Amino acid sequence: MFGHAAPVGDQLLYSSAGVESVRRDWAATIRKAGTDVVVLDTNTPLPNVLAQSPRWVRVYKDPHNVAFVARDHLAALALPPPPTYPRGDPCARLNALKTLTEQSG
Amino acid sequence: MRRPHVIPVDAAAREHRDARLARSGWIAGAAVLLLLVCVQPLRDTDVWWHLALGRYITVHGIPAHEPFSFLPAAYPWVGQQWLYEVVLAGLIGAGGPALASVVMGTAAVLAIVIAAFALPRDARVPGAWMAVAMVLSGLVMAQVLGVRGQVLSVLGLALVLLVVRRWRDGRNGFLWLLPPLFLVWANVHAGFIAGLMLLAATLLIVGRGASGAAPSRRHLGLALLASVAATLVNPAGPGIYPYILETFTNPTLTQTIVEWASPDFHNVWLRLFEGEVILLVVLWVASGGPDAVDAAFAGGTLVATLFAQRNVSLFAVVAIPQVALYGARAWRMHVAPRMSGRWRFAPRRAAVLTLTAAGAVALAVAVTLGPELTPTAEADSVASRYPVAPASYVAAHYAGQRLYSIDTWGGYLVYRFPDQRVVFLYDETAVFGNAALQRYLDIHLLRKGWPQVLKSEQIEHAIVPLQSQETSALHELGWTIDCYDAASGSVVMSAAPASAGIAQTALEIPLADPTPC
Numbered sequence: 017m018f019g020h021a022a023p024v025g026d027q028l029l030y031s032s033a034g035v036e037s038v039r040r041d042w043a044a045t046i047r048k049a050g051t052d053v054v055v056l057d058t059n060t061p062l063p064n065v066l067a068q069s070p071r072w073v074r075v076y077k078d079p080h081n082v083a084f085v086a087r088d089h090l091a092a093l094a095l096p097p098p099p100t101y102p103r104g105d106p107c108a109r110l111n112a113l114k115t116l117t118e119q120s121g
Numbered sequence: 122m123r124r125p126h127v128i129p130v131d132a133a134a135r136e137h138r139d140a141r142l143a144r145s146g147w148i149a150g151a152a153v154l155l156l157l158v159c160v161q162p163l164r165d166t167d168v169w170w171h172l173a174l175g176r177y178i179t180v181h182g183i184p185a186h187e188p189f190s191f192l193p194a195a196y197p198w199v200g201q202q203w204l205y206e207v208v209l210a211g212l213i214g215a216g217g218p219a220l221a222s223v224v225m226g227t228a229a230v231l232a233i234v235i236a237a238f239a240l241p242r243d244a245r246v247p248g249a250w251m252a253v254a255m256v257l258s259g260l261v262m263a264q265v266l267g268v269r270g271q272v273l274s275v276l277g278l279a280l281v282l283l284v285v286r287r288w289r290d291g292r293n294g295f296l297w298l299l300p301p302l303f304l305v306w307a308n309v310h311a312g313f314i315a316g317l318m319l320l321a322a323t324l325l326i327v328g329r330g331a332s333g334a335a336p337s338r339r340h341l342g343l344a345l346l347a348s349v350a351a352t353l354v355n356p357a358g359p360g361i362y363p364y365i366l367e368t369f370t371n372p373t374l375t376q377t378i379v380e381w382a383s384p385d386f387h388n389v390w391l392r393l394f395e396g397e398v399i400l401l402v403v404l405w406v407a408s409g410g411p412d413a414v415d416a417a418f419a420g421g422t423l424v425a426t427l428f429a430q431r432n433v434s435l436f437a438v439v440a441i442p443q444v445a446l447y448g449a450r451a452w453r454m455h456v457a458p459r460m461s462g463r464w465r466f467a468p469r470r471a472a473v474l475t476l477t478a479a480g481a482v483a484l485a486v487a488v489t490l491g492p493e494l495t496p497t498a499e500a501d502s503v504a505s506r507y508p509v510a511p512a513s514y515v516a517a518h519y520a521g522q523r524l525y526s527i528d529t530w531g532g533y534l535v536y537r538f539p540d541q542r543v544v545f546l547y548d549e550t551a552v553f554g555n556a557a558l559q560r561y562l563d564i565h566l567l568r569k570g571w572p573q574v575l576k577s578e579q580i581e582h583a584i585v586p587l588q589s590q591e592t593s594a595l596h597e598l599g600w601t602i603d604c605y606d607a608a609s610g611s612v613v614m615s616a617a618p619a620s621a622g623i624a625q626t627a628l629e630i631p632l633a634d635p636t637p638c
Contacts (some may be wrong), residue, residue, distance in 0.1 A: 038567060038590040061567035062589055068572050068596040 038062050052093055055083045076111045139468035142404045146256070146475025148250030148510065152230050154481045156257040159233075160226030160490055161267035162502040164219050168209070168268050169507070170532035170547050171202065173539045175210025178203055183356050187552050189535040191523055191542045191578070195554025199364045200356045205309040218268075218503065219494040221586040225268045226518075233259050236441040238283035242290045246449040248475065254444035261397050262437035262509035264390045265380070265430075274312025274436050279428060281316045282418075283324050284440065288336050288562050289414070296344035296365035300351040307352035311365045315425070317434050320345045322417050331580045333407070369429075373558050378548075381430040394433050396573060398423060401440055401447070415443050501608075507533040508611040511584045514604050525575065525583040527591070528561060534584065545580065548573060581616040604637035 021029055038061045045053065046060040054072075056063050058080060066072040067086045073090055076083035078096070086092060101108035153327050163169075170189070177188055187194035196251060200206075223321050236258075237251045276561050280302055287295040299320070306313040324341050355428045368374065384391045392406040401419060406409040411419070422436040426450055459551045466474065503509060508530055513525065516537070526534055531547030538544060546553060546561045567590055575581075583600070585591045587610050596602075599617040606612070614634075 040273075040588050040593055054336055059569055061594075064208045064567045064571060064599050065567050067569075069592075071597070079606045 036060065036062055052089065053083050053085055055081060058082050079113050080110075115121050132195050133495070136468045140186065140470040142247030142472035143468060143475045144251070144328065144471065146477075146479045147252040148234065150475065150479035151252035151255040151259075152234050152484045153479065153486050154232050154256060155233060156226055156486050157489060158259055159229040159266050160222050160494075162222060162493070162499065162506075163268055164267040164380065165267045166507075166529040166532050167538035167548050168532070170215060170549060171206045171270070172209055174200075174203075174530060174538040175206035175208070177539065178207055179210055187549075188507040189539060189542065190334065190531075190544050190546060190553070192546065192553055192557050194552050195557065196552050197362065198552055200271050201307075201311060201361055201364065202309055205273060205307070205357060208309075209268070215551050217496060219496070220266045220501045222494065222499075225272050226266075226361040229262075229266045229272045230259075231310060232272070232279040233441060235276070235283050236279040236438045237445060237474045239279070239286040239442040239468060240285065240446055244446055244449070246445050249444045250449040251453070253448065254441045257393075257397055257400075257444060258437040258441045261390075261440075262542075267435045270310035271312060271431070271434060273306070274315065274605065275438050277306040277310075277313060277316050278319070278435060278438050279441075281319055282439065285319065285414075288323075288341060289327060291336055295339045296340050297450075299344045300347040303348040304351040304354055307361065311361075311368065313352055314365060314434070315422075315432075317345070317349060317422065319418060320348065323414055326417055328414050333339040358630040364551075370554070373555050373562075375429065376549060376609075377558070378406060378550075381429045383427055383432040384433070389414050391430065391433070394426070394436070397440055397444070404447035405452050407455060409454070410444070411447065415446075421480055450611075475570040504608040506609065508584045508606060508609045510606040510608065511604065511611050511613045512636040515582060515584065518603070519582050519615075522582055523578065523580045524588050525564060525580045526585060527565065527589065527590070537548065545578070553632060564591065565631055572598055575616075581603075582612045586610055587612050604638035 030039055031045050034040075035045050036056070040056045040120050042062070053075070054062070054066065055076075058077070062065070063084070067074060067082075072084045074082060074088050075090075075095055099107070101111065173189065177184065178200070183200035184198050205448075209221060212224055233255050237255050240246050258604065266275070280298070283297055284295045284302075288547060303313055304318065306316065320341070322336060325347060327336065327338070327341075352361065353359055355427050357364060382587070384394065386392065386395055405416075418439045422432065422439045424437045425432040493502075508526075512534060515522075522542050523545070524534060524538075527547055527549070528546050528548055531544050534544045535547050546557065550558050560574050561577070562568065564571045571594070583591065583595060585595070587605065592612060592614065595614050600614045601617060603613040603615055
C-alpha cells in the first residue's frame with residue numbers, strides 16, 4: 017500500500033486500515049501478505065502494541081519511525097547491523113536524538 | 122363582466138370547517154408517521170447510567186460524588202438531570218423499556234407538532250406545508266432522539282418558540298408559562314440554555330422603537346428574568362451554569378465524542394440536515410426574505426450545530442415553523458398562480474382524503490411499531506447492542522473485580538453493577554476530569570504506555586467488542602478470551618496468570634470453538 021489509494025480497491029484499503037488500527041485479524045493480514053518487516057510511525061496504535069508483545073522484536077527506531085520483525089522470523093531475515101552515518105549527516109542527528117529520547121524515557 | 126363569487130354563510134362555515142379538518146388530517150398524518158422514527162429502542166448508550174442513577178436517587182437521594190466507578194472523580198457530582206433520571210427509572214420500572222420508548226417518542230412528536238404551530242396568527246399556512254416541515258425536521262433530528270434527555274430539550278424549545286410567537290402576536294399572558302417551564306427544564310436537561318438564548322435574542326431584536334400594538338418588551342424581559350431565576354432551583358443552584366459551560370467547552374469531550382464534534386457531511390443523515398439548511402435559505406429568498414427573529418433563530422442554531430452535531434435537533438425544531446411559513450408563502454407567490462384548477466380539491470373532498478390517509482398511516486405505523494415494542498423484541502434489541510450475557514458471566518465468575526470496557530458500554534455496566542464500583546469510565550466523562558479521560562484514552566487508543574494504565578488501575582478483566590483494537594491488543598499482551606457473546610459481538614477477556622507465558626496464546630484470536638457467555 018502506498019499513498020495512491022484509489023486504484024487498490026476498497027478491500028485492500030480496509031485491510032490496511034485494519035492493520036494500522038490493530039483490528040481483529042491484523043496479524044493474519046500481514047502474514048498472508050508475506051510481510052517481513054513492519055515499519056510504522058512511532059506513537060501510533062500498532063507499534064504501541066507490538067512494543068509490548070513478546071512475539072515481536074523492535075529492530076529499528078528513530079524519533080519518527082519504528083520497525084518490528086516477528087521473533088520467529090528474525091533469524092531467517094539476516095538483517096544488517098544498524099547503519100552508521102558520518103558526523104553532520106541528518107541521519108546521524110536523528111540517531112543522536114533517538115539516544116536522547118531513550119535516555120529521557 | 123364576471124359574476125361575483127357568492128358563498129352563503131353556512132356554506133362558508135362548512136367550507137371553513139372542512140378546511141380545518143383537512144389541515145388536521147395533514148398534521149395528524151405527519152405526527153403519526155413520525156412515531157416511526159421517534160419511538161426508538163434503548164439506542165443511546167447513556168440511557169443506562171441515567172437509569173442506574175434514577176434508581177440510586179430513588180433510594181439514596183442525589184449523590185454528592187460520582188457513585189459507580191472505581192476511579193476517583195475529579196469534580197463533585199452535579200445531579201442536573203435528576204428529575205429526568207427519576208422519571209426514566211419510574212417509566213422502565215412500570216412498563217419496561219417499551220414504555221420509555223413510547224413516552225419519549227411521543228414527547229418528540231409532540232415537540233414537532235407544537236413547533237409546527239409556532240406560526241403567525243394570520244399566516245394561513247396550509248396543512249400540507251406544515252406536514253412537509255414536520256416530516257423533514259423529524260427525519261433530520263431522528264438520529265439524536267430516542268430515550269434521552271435531549272428529547273425534553275427539543276420539547277422545551279418548541280414550547281419557547283410557541284410562546285414567543287404568541288407573544289409577538291400580542292398575547293403577553295403566554296409569557297408566564299415560561300418560568301414553570303424553565304423550572305422543570307433545568308432539572309431534566311442542560312439544553313434549557315438554548316431556550317434562554319432564544320428568549321434573549323428575541324428581546325434584543327423584537328419591538329425596538331415600536332409602539333402601540335407592539336408586544337411588550339418589558340413583559341418579555343420580566344419573564345426572561347423569572348425564567349433565569351427558576352433555573353437556579355436545582356440541586357447545584359447557580360453552580361449549574363459553570364458546570365454546563367465546562368461541559369460545553371471541554372476540548373477532550375469535543376474531540377473524542379462524535380456527537381460533540383462538528384458534523385461530518387459525508388454522513389447521509391447529516392446530508393439531510395445540509396439539505397434542510399439549503400431548502401430554508403431558498404424558501405427565505407423565494408418568499409421575499411426572512412423575519413429578523415427567524416433569521417437569528419435559524420442562524421444561531423445552525424452555528425451551534427456546526428460546533429457540535431448533537432445540536433442538529435435544535436436547528437431542526439427551529440426550522441419547522443419557518444419551512445412551513447416561508448414554503449407556503451413561496452408557493453403562493455410562484456407556484457399556485459400557475460396551477461390549473463383541476464389540481465385544487467374541494468374542501469370537503471380534501472378533508473376526507475387527508476383524514477383517510479392519516480388513518481391509513483396510523484394503521485401502518487401501529488402494525489410496524491407494535492411487534493418492536495413487545496418485551497421479547499426489546500430484550501433482543503438490548504442484547505444485540507449491549508454486552509448482556511458477558512455482564513452475567515462476569516457477575517458469576519469475577520464478582521467485585523475491576524473491569525475495562527469501552528466508554529459507551531460503561532453506562533450499561535454501571536446499570537448491571539451499580540453497587541460494586543467495578544466500572545472504569547462511562548459517558549458522564551465531565552465529572553471524572555480530563556486526567557481520568559486521558560487514562561481511558563491511553564488504553565482505548567492504544568497510546569504509548571497503555572498496559573501500564575491497566576496495571577496501575579489493577580484491571581485484570583475486560584468486556585470488549587470482538588472486533589475492537591482493545592481485543593487485539595490485549596490478546597497480544599497475553600490476555601485470554603473467557604467467553605464470546607454472538608448477540609453483541611463481545612468477549613470477556615482476562616489477564617494471563619503471572620506464571621503463563623505469552624507463547625501459550627495463538628497468533629490470531631482463537632474463535633473456532635468459542636465458549637458462549
